[in-house]
Amino acid sequence: MRTITYRDALREAIREEMLRDERIFILGEDIAGYGGTYAVSKGLFEEFGEKRVRDTPLAEEAITGAAIGAALGGLRPILELMTINFSLLASDLLVNSAAKFHYMFGGQPQIPLVVRMPGGGGAQRGAQHSQMFESWYAHIPGLKVVMPATPYDAKGMLKSAVRDPNPVLFIEHELLYNVKGEVPDEGVEYTVPLDRGEVKREGQHVTIITFSRMLHVTLQAAEELAEEGIQAEVIDLRSIRPIDIDLILDSVKKTNRVVIAEEGWKYFGTGQGLAALIYEFAFDYMDAPIQHVNSADVPMPYSKVLERAALPNKSDVVNAVKAIVPQALVHG
Amino acid sequence: MRTITYRDALREAIREEMLRDERIFILGEDIAGYGGTYAVSKGLFEEFGEKRVRDTPLAEEAITGAAIGAALGGLRPILELMTINFSLLASDLLVNSAAKFHYMFGGQPQIPLVVRMPGGGGAQRGAQHSQMFESWYAHIPGLKVVMPATPYDAKGMLKSAVRDPNPVLFIEHELLYNVKGEVPDEGVEYTVPLDRGEVKREGQHVTIITFSRMLHVTLQAAEELAEEGIQAEVIDLRSIRPIDIDLILDSVKKTNRVVIAEEGWKYFGTGQGLAALIYEFAFDYMDAPIQHVNSADVPMPYSKVLERAALPNKSDVVNAVKAIVPQALVHG
């Protein structure tokens, strides 16, 4: 094991897969000469050349369509959309073409496509550059949507995504790239499945379900709660579609209490969808209403004082847990 | 009162508002010469001329941006996007500009814009032409999203939408245009608010929450249930954002049982968001898990036998209700 950043883990996954399979290439805005807006593809242009590391014009529709077409033509493109905020310009091609072709053409075409894009706020980038749209895409049958939170999962899931025969939206977070974590030594081959969540911390008093950057905030909250005797079980969804429902239910049936901590907006978002699912399958096990931790229901403000207030933080998670975990339960 | 179609109700609203306010104009693909794909704007070109009834090229980004700009410039555009399926091409402008300008520019600009578009399946139009994306847009702070189901509400809410100072997405349904209903005589001025649901049928055994075309399916189901002694209260949401939570809670606290019937996909959709909200505010009142009625979680197939199987129907609603309403409750 080594300790490397989320960014390096992603680059290793891309590089190792490109060495393994000639059909894999990457394309996107500023991924070659610039090395990628978040430096994920740094050095790959120098190593693989312009055929397999392709800078594109600013044309989200064209590059997304081109990636879909290349996949239909037998290649395995990894498309980087600079941020998920700009994916709205490509949403038609992702939803009306990539997600539907296999079905509407009777199972004939396959689209082994990976679309990498970071989302999220926290860097004062303002309303248009701080969003999470995973629930939009997870609503669509025909797509897979994954959001790894650790370097280990990032590398393992990106490899699985590249090998997957379906279109996979691989959603990163702008504030995760510098996060460090343990990853097997180079050459030690491993993958992480695209349909399994993971218990990142065990506990019996409450289940906190989270994903992406909020996993780290949640783990800190769990530490703080532990000091007060509250043992929180932390589940990292990792994949939003498909969703690992049984892993969640196992935990919920043990703790009977749930907090969902996510960065996106609350209404008609991922957390509400998840809560509805839990109630549907574990209604009788729920001892308290599920608590939601989200960003404020407003466009993200620029000013740091307002942005800080808008984003969910550790104490939001702690308070949400305390709201449903009675003292008695802990000390009784 | 007269009995007119949903289509005519919409046209009357547009026409009366255009007569009232010079700043109001309509634009869209084939709304003038063609009279509108669903004939909603039929005759308006002849009456108001090309300045106020504007045919546009096939360019969803340009016409949506133009409508936003016209609103910023002091006009009150009603944009028709031929169907909500094509709104994905305009989603960036709707979400990143229309929904955010008022906030991110410190409250200075206002965008009094109405975007009319039908969604939905049931006419064998296949995977790309049978979708409901209301939950996508209702997830976004800064937008209003309404979906009237009756001619009365359609006329009254369209008038309110046109007079509203915010961007309003007015979502119709391709199979509602020919639906008839009572509407006050022409000249009798009325409006329906954009933030109020309505109890369309009273009952005490279960609350069925629905909207758009599914309201009519649900009312039929309620009739069938009544024959078996089950009195269902049917709530027509009418507005998805803002959502009339207290109306819903009042009913839920009375019936303690909820079925949500919608045409869209289940996961991370409107119904799940609504269910999560209900549990959040009425956890202790819920005697049974909320039941969901949706389309199958697949792209819409063309073949009529498959499409029929994919869409939610009367018996789906009836069965969902029976699953949570015990005989005892009814006959006891």
Next chain:
Amino acid sequence: MAISDLTLAGLTRTQLLEMHYKMALLRRFEEKSAEEYTRGKIGGFMHLYIGQEAVGIGAITALRADDKILSSYREHGHAIAKGMEPRAVMAELFGKITGCSKGKGGSMHMWSNELGLMGGNGIVAAQMPIAAGVALSMQYQGLDTIVACFFGDGAVDEGAFHESLNLASIWKLPVVYICENNQYSMGMAVEKAWAVDSLIPRAVAYTLPGEQVDGMDVIKVYEAAKRAVEHARSGKGPSLLEVKTYRFRGHSMTDPAYYRSREEEQQWRTSRDPIGFFEKKLLDLDLATQAQLDENDARATEIAEDAAEFAENSPFPELEELYTDVMVDNSTALSYRYEKK
């Protein structure tokens, strides 16, 4: 083929007769589809190709069997021209399991990996960037196949048109973009929608070879397509063809076409019919006898009838089909369990 029996545009009499037969087949097939639509056997949207046959047949005759094509929702013609069995097309229209998309696609969504027919896209212009990508895959793999992408005059107004041509041009992709300018996008007359009166300046705006072609003359279409195809195959990159044509019917089965005059339609139907025009040419040049043409037409009618009968007698998909083909690996929204309604 021996030089000796070259006749028109380097095509043998056999090839010319075959082209005539295919045009007749498209015509008869569409007439039959219209009939079945009115009988309620076909649902949803159906966009007929009648009047535009010379474009599909002329252009696709210029392709190799292993080249690929992409089209819009108005694709029956392209599908059959590329070699799709009329039976499979009609069965798809009927929503039967024997259809080329198992009945899941319908009129707008037809596909065949073997024939290189890559859909049928219902989103105007969406096929354009995808076509660029398919062409990229050929260039990337060093293949000498090329892509032909068909789209309408309305698609020209979409941003995808611009983004795709620019990308195809800078990457020198082996793709031929063929605009079937049938003068209308639904009810919108092209001269009202375009800020230019021809696509030539648009081709120049992407440094692409551009040509305007009479779409009612199948030979002219064939020759222009041939040039563009060779250009692409020889690695010189994409080109843009504006093929002027006219749809004899409404936009779709439900369109009464009030936005244009009956005179205008008559004018085109009578004086510019691509099949009549081609037949006259073949006869004038003694390249075919009336008997041969009649026989082609009779065969076409027969095949169209047969296709309808086949479709009629084919079974609908089993309800299980509703849940197949969503994902290649049959994964679903919920891992571990498959939720069906």
Next chain:
Amino acid sequence: MAISDLTLAGLTRTQLLEMHYKMALLRRFEEKSAEEYTRGKIGGFMHLYIGQEAVGIGAITALRADDKILSSYREHGHAIAKGMEPRAVMAELFGKITGCSKGKGGSMHMWSNELGLMGGNGIVAAQMPIAAGVALSMQYQGLDTIVACFFGDGAVDEGAFHESLNLASIWKLPVVYICENNQYSMGMAVEKAWAVDSLIPRAVAYTLPGEQVDGMDVIKVYEAAKRAVEHARSGKGPSLLEVKTYRFRGHSMTDPAYYRSREEEQQWRTSRDPIGFFEKKLLDLDLATQAQLDENDARATEIAEDAAEFAENSPFPELEELYTDVMVDNSTALSYRYEKK
């Protein structure tokens, strides 16, 4: 103004000196912003306009006060040129309530109804269709005001560019589209991204008047803009200007600009600096004295300092501001109740 003191391009000495002052102000203001950014007073993305001053000043000088402008995220220059108080701009960068967007917008999102500054859009090219709409509102209301829309060379690659120019052209909208071709879109060199080497053929593709202008010569920019503005104001419709310029700094504060050589940058900074060029011209033609220019620069530096001080001493928004301005009528996701975190 009396004809007598006409000097350059019909501008009075006073006007010329004012233009010089504004260019100096943009430069000093940006330098100050960069300083404050490094001090951590400013966050998020910040895109400097340094090197492009002649474009904003030249073009906006050609506008009337009641004309409107739209721009991209690289808008400090346009904001100040249109008359925005440097204090309000700097305070916005600091995220203070005294900022022109109450601190909610930041560097990329500045607005003023009074001044006709209509943002600051962070989505590349999104301002282009919106500008067409603003122009439509003027045409619709019979006003004689016009819109100037600034965008970069990268925006040209987006579908919105194409759709907007076509719409503006067929509707003859009073808008001037000004492409600030600074040679790069982030790290992408324009010659790699465009399938053409100039925007002239693109203008032709929409039957628009198009002009290429030296963006380092404020007078040339002013004259070209003047022509385009008059064209629009007189009801003749839109036009497209390609203004060739160069950004002296990286794309944003965090960009080391490895994709271009230091030599190339030096070359531009030393030999093509728009302010130095303008000063030389003014001196050579005896239109200003070195003392006047120095005084302008000193004043500019002072104002920039003052703006920073004002921003520094201004309060941050109250937390209540988080929930204001979401909707005009303060409606929220839940009717009847306002849910706050």
